[in-house]
Amino acid sequence: MNLSEVRRAVRSGEWTRPTAGLAPGYLQANLVILPKRMAYDFLLFCVRNPKPCPLLEVTDPGCPVPKKTAPGADLRLDLPRYRVYRNGEWVEEVTDIEAYWREDAVSFLLGCSFTFESLLIEGGIPVRHIEENKNVPMYRTHLPCKPAGMFAGPLVVSMRPLKSKDLIRAVEITSRHPRVHGAPVQVGDPEAIGITDLDRPDYGDAVTVHPGEIPAFWACGVTPQAVAVASRPEWMITHSPGHMFITERRR
Amino acid sequence: MNLSEVRRAVRSGEWTRPTAGLAPGYLQANLVILPKRMAYDFLLFCVRNPKPCPLLEVTDPGCPVPKKTAPGADLRLDLPRYRVYRNGEWVEEVTDIEAYWREDAVSFLLGCSFTFESLLIEGGIPVRHIEENKNVPMYRTHLPCKPAGMFAGPLVVSMRPLKSKDLIRAVEITSRHPRVHGAPVQVGDPEAIGITDLDRPDYGDAVTVHPGEIPAFWACGVTPQAVAVASRPEWMITHSPGHMFITERRR
Numbered sequence: 001m002n003l004s005e006v007r008r009a010v011r012s013g014e015w016t017r018p019t020a021g022l023a024p025g026y027l028q029a030n031l032v033i034l035p036k037r038m039a040y041d042f043l044l045f046c047v048r049n050p051k052p053c054p055l056l057e058v059t060d061p062g063c064p065v066p067k068k069t070a071p072g073a074d075l076r077l078d079l080p081r082y083r084v085y086r087n088g089e090w091v092e093e094v095t096d097i098e099a100y101w102r103e104d105a106v107s108f109l110l111g112c113s114f115t116f117e118s119l120l121i122e123g124g125i126p127v128r129h130i131e132e133n134k135n136v137p138m139y140r141t142h143l144p145c146k147p148a149g150m151f152a153g154p155l156v157v158s159m160r161p162l163k164s165k166d167l168i169r170a171v172e173i174t175s176r177h178p179r180v181h182g183a184p185v186q187v188g189d190p191e192a193i194g195i196t197d198l199d200r201p202d203y204g205d206a207v208t209v210h211p212g213e214i215p216a217f218w219a220c221g222v223t224p225q226a227v228a229v230a231s232r233p234e235w236m237i238t239h240s241p242g243h244m245f246i247t248e249r250r251r
Numbered sequence: 252m253n254l255s256e257v258r259r260a261v262r263s264g265e266w267t268r269p270t271a272g273l274a275p276g277y278l279q280a281n282l283v284i285l286p287k288r289m290a291y292d293f294l295l296f297c298v299r300n301p302k303p304c305p306l307l308e309v310t311d312p313g314c315p316v317p318k319k320t321a322p323g324a325d326l327r328l329d330l331p332r333y334r335v336y337r338n339g340e341w342v343e344e345v346t347d348i349e350a351y352w353r354e355d356a357v358s359f360l361l362g363c364s365f366t367f368e369s370l371l372i373e374g375g376i377p378v379r380h381i382e383e384n385k386n387v388p389m390y391r392t393h394l395p396c397k398p399a400g401m402f403a404g405p406l407v408v409s410m411r412p413l414k415s416k417d418l419i420r421a422v423e424i425t426s427r428h429p430r431v432h433g434a435p436v437q438v439g440d441p442e443a444i445g446i447t448d449l450d451r452p453d454y455g456d457a458v459t460v461h462p463g464e465i466p467a468f469w470a471c472g473v474t475p476q477a478v479a480v481a482s483r484p485e486w487m488i489t490h491s492p493g494h495m496f497i498t499e500r501r502r
Binding site: 047048060068 | 306309
């Protein structure tokens with residue numbers, strides 16, 4: 001489906017599944033919606049932690065239109081699934097959020113690893129969890145994010161095992177794209193960042209690591225959501241994992 | 252002078268002059284201090300306008316130490332001169348701001364063109380206003396910045412006339428350094444951005460443009476200060492022009 005077909009299918013409620021592979025070439029984004037009262041601390045957290053939290057856009061309070069990255073879209077309608085949180089607890093999953101919208105809602109759009117993985121594949125580097133038809137394995141590290149006001153927590157990373165020959169190329173490719181997490185934060189030594197068992201990820205699925213492969217760890221877009229939930233905001237809405245917002249921007 | 256000599260000389264009040272050329276190799280920064288109440292809008296303005304407002308650091312409210320870029324420094328003492336504003340009017344110039352400090356003071360450090368000009372000179376590109384021992388010419392354009400809350404206004408640019416052969420190289424060099432304004436925003440057509448007379452800059456001094464030279468315009472760090480003043484904050488402190496904060500970061 002191209003972008004306008006995706007918009008129509010999502011907005012009509014016809015498409016409620018993940019967005020991987022939809023509207024090829026367009027940047028996809030993580031969504032975090034918070035009350036204005038918490039927006040300064042969250043914005044500063046993103047500015048201080050650009051690798052896990054690459055800011056694509058921040059909307060004006062109450063405005064559901066992402067004027068910079070998708071002026072024709074409505075963030076209340078144009079994601080296939082949303083999660084609604086109360087006091088840090090996930091209470092509902094819905095396909096539109098018109099009924100939940102507030103005048104003090106500030107929406108944060110953050111870069112997403114779907115873009116990043118398509119760059120690797122186009123660069124000739126196979127991505128294991130896609131080969132194995134699984135979710136990417138993600139781990140809480142013991143690397144602290146830079147705190148900002150009410151927001152603090154550890155960096156979450158995603159892992160992709162790579163052949164030695166692909167590793168340098170993967171660093172080259174991803175380092176050119178800081179809006180989608182940039183270069184890896186660590187390679188080859190999971191224990192150095194507090195990961196003791198690659199087979200037991202904190203989020204997502206374990207994947208096969210073949211002998212001689214080097215695990216490479218990238219800052220992960222789960223970080224800001226995990227940090228936001230941990231601060232128990234009275235009200236928060238996010239996309240459902242994998243059900244991203246598709247911008248009108250080419251990657 | 253090296254960095255620790257500069258710190259000592261500035262803190263003791265011995266050095267109250269501009270910082271150009273001091274502590275070579277260290278990033279220098281613009282300083283804007285605002286009350287916490289206005290910090291969200293200003294932070295968002297910077298995020299939305301990264302070319303004129305490259306954020307190096309934002310301090311916690313009331314904390315005078317820039318923990319990220321200069322953990323050994325104190326922003327109340329370590330700039331040679333400050334300007335104090337009340338309701339958007341410049342009321343005083345002082346050499347330290349201990350007596351003016353507030354518990355809700357949030358300090359913004361923004362990239363500065365001193366760094367940028369030394370990169371051009373090291374790249375073999377002469378910088379006219381330095382050759383002529385003048386201040387750089389700066390112009391208000393008719394390009395609007397992206398507004399954020401209470402902050403809105405036009406982009407201010409600085410101009411450096413370049414020989415055609417130096418122009419491509421200057422774009423190459425500066426585009427690698429987004430933290431100090433990055434690539435030019437326009438070259439060769441001042442009227443296209445609302446500048447009608449190069450000999451009458453809005454800030455700084457006019458410089459000679461030789462026949463055949465191309466004027467190149469870069470986003471300028473005066474933009475955020477001009478925008479902040481225009482919003483008439485009840486209280487604001489900035490560095491005095493040219494009297495920058497020197498970080499502990501290498502460029």
